[in-house]
Amino acid sequence: MTGTAIRPFRVEIPxxxxxxxxxxxxxxxxxxxxxxxxxxxGMSTDRVRTLAERWRNGFDWxxxxxxxxxxxxxxxxxxxxxxxxxxxxxxxxxxxxxVLTHGWPGxxxxxxxxxxxxxxxxxxxxxxFHLVIPSLPGFGFSGPTRSAGWNHERTARAWAELMNRLGYxxxxxxxxxxxxxxxxxxxxxxxxHVLGVHVxxxxxxPSGDPAEFAGLTDADQAALGHLQWFYENKFSFNQVHSQxxxxxxxxxxxxxxGLLAWNAQLFDxxxxxxxVLGNVAVYWFTGTAASAIRFYWEDAHxxxxxxxxxxxxxxxxxxxxxxxxxxRFAERDHANIVRWTAYESDVEGRGxxxxxxxxxxxxxxxxxxxxxxxxxxx
Numbered sequence: 001m002t003g004t005a006i007r008p009f010r011v012e013i014p015x016x017x018x019x020x021x022x023x024x025x026x027x028x029x030x031x032x033x034x035x036x037x038x039x040x041x042g043m044s045t046d047r048v049r050t051l052a053e054r055w056r057n058g059f060d061w062x063x064x065x066x067x068x069x070x071x072x073x074x075x076x077x078x079x080x081x082x083x084x085x086x087x088x089x090x091x092x093x094x095x096x097x098x099v100l101t102h103g104w105p106g107x108x109x110x111x112x113x114x115x116x117x118x119x120x121x122x123x124x125x126x127x128x129f130h131l132v133i134p135s136l137p138g139f140g141f142s143g144p145t146r147s148a149g150w151n152h153e154r155t156a157r158a159w160a161e162l163m164n165r166l167g168y169x170x171x172x173x174x175x176x177x178x179x180x181x182x183x184x185x186x187x188x189x190x191x192x193h194v195l196g197v198h199v200x201x202x203x204x205x206p207s208g209d210p211a212e213f214a215g216l217t218d219a220d221q222a223a224l225g226h227l228q229w230f231y232e233n234k235f236s237f238n239q240v241h242s243q244x245x246x247x248x249x250x251x252x253x254x255x256x257x258g259l260l261a262w263n264a265q266l267f268d269x270x271x272x273x274x275x276v277l278g279n280v281a282v283y284w285f286t287g288t289a290a291s292a293i294r295f296y297w298e299d300a301h302x303x304x305x306x307x308x309x310x311x312x313x314x315x316x317x318x319x320x321x322x323x324x325x326x327x328r329f330a331e332r333d334h335a336n337i338v339r340w341t342a343y344e345s346d347v348e349g350r351g352x353x354x355x356x357x358x359x360x361x362x363x364x365x366x367x368x369x370x371x372x373x374x375x376x377x378x
Contacts, residue, residue: 004165009073009084011065011141013285018061021256021284025056028257043261051264052257054273055281064278067112075141076165078158081150084108084141085134087166090119092128096195096374097168099132099159099186103177104292105263106357107140107282108133109275110176113363118370127375132171134162136178138291140282145291151298152181153189160190169193172374173312176200176359178295184334187312196313196377198370200322200358202337204329212328219342223324230323237265241296249290256284268321268355275360315339315373317366322356339373 033045071086086108089095098118102110111133118129135142137150137158159182163171172195175183180199187197205227206212216224240248252259260280267276283289314337318324327340343365355361 003077006074006076006165009075009141011068011073013061013065017285022056024256025052028052028255030257043265047269048257048261048264051260051273051276055256055260055277059274059277059281061278061281061285064109064281068108071112071115073141076162078161078165079154080147081137081145081158082142083134083137083158083162085132085162086115088115088119088131088133090128090130092120095119095128095130097130097132097163097166097171098174098370098374099134099163099171100359101134101155101159101173101175101179101182102136102139103175103179104136104139104295105266105279105283106177107279108135109278109282110357111359114359114367114370117363117367121371127371129172129370129374130168132163132166132168134159136292136295138295139288140286140292143286143288143291145294148294149298150295151302152178152295153185153302154298156182156185156189159186160193163190163193170195172196172198172377174198174370177356181299184310184312184314185306187314188306188310191312194312196315196338196374197310198315198317198373200317200319200356200366202314202316202325202330202334203323204325204333206329207332216326216328219324220326220328223326226324234265237262238296241293242300243297245293245297246290249293252283252289252293253287256280259284259289266356268357270355271357271361275357309333309335311336313338313377315369316341317358317369318342319355319358319362319365320344322358339376341369 030045038044071088073086075082075084100111102108115131119131121128137143137155138145170193173183173186180201181203183197183199187194252262263280263283264276283292314334316325320343331337358366
């Protein structure tokens with residue numbers, strides 16, 4: 001069997017691992033805190049205790065396994081590492097291929113809700129898609145990685161090889177979080193085959209030139225204000241991951257509650273507990289807490305940064321409560337933005353569509369946006 005072979009894969013965590021997790025949760029040593037402090041100093045004890053109690057006594061990992069194993073999964077070796085991916089083909093002969101990329105602290109679980117509506121739409125006039133949903137190198141079932149250098153550009157190169165290996169001459173790239181960084185790079189590196197790029201964020205920031213701020217709209221000013229608040233209050237994870245990921249990893253690899261608290265800080269409290277716990281459990285059971293956060297160090301220490309804007313047709317769909325891209329900055333880095341949508345908190349009476357995990361929180365809205373964008377490229 002060659003290194004390029006594509007092998008079937010199933011998620012089958014042994015019962016001994018579940019029993020060990022339960023025992024560790026029972027032995028949790030809780031940190032001292034100040035009465036009534038809430039989340040002033042970081043994750044509140046109340047929230048972490050509530051999630052840990054659910055993890056110990058209510059969360060069903062086997063149900064998560066069953067959801068994953070309901071779809072075809074595979075592994076293949078690319079650039080020396082095992083890459084795990086879901087590959088769900090539509091029954092429609094006119095389907096377009098898409099590669100969907102998650103981020104941290106998410107996983108392939110982010111995209112489970114969009115699989116059926118994208119591959120087998122109930123309306124025959126709606127476009128259909130073949131879906132490739134890989135686990136990032138070093139994340140979940142694609143890890144732990146055994147080699148250094150896995151940043152978003154190397155990952156994009158691996159995705160180009162994966163799509164080629166699967167026989168797709170043309171495909172679209174979809175991403176969230178780190179996936180929103182990888183998808184545009186994939187469009188740059190494999191421009192001959194990438195039809196377009198659809199992301200939920202475009203991470204373009206001010207260059208420092210004061211002229212860039214002249215004439216910004218009120219919405220842009222609000223986005224900058226939110227970015228400044230996030231940087232001042234929630235950005236510690238990025239600093240640690242980019243500077244000393246291995247130091248932090250000792251605690252994350254040894255304590256499930258430590259991993260839960262660290263990862264759950266980036267899951268909004270409006271998310272259902274089982275979605276949060278499912279994603280955290282993927283990291284715990286695969287032992288990938290360390291290799292996943294190294295991704296930030298690799299990006300921060302990359303030898304080269306792109307000097308030219310991307311040129312693939314690009315769409316951004318922004319959701320309330322998430323990072324709000326600023327078009328002036330985004331167009332500096334992406335020369336072919338053809339669709340720019342900022343959703344409000346209520347879309348056509350569907351209720352709150354907010355959040356960073358739109359594929360899970362606002363499935364129908366995101367699916368519609370993806371359909372409309374790739375239909376427009378035909």
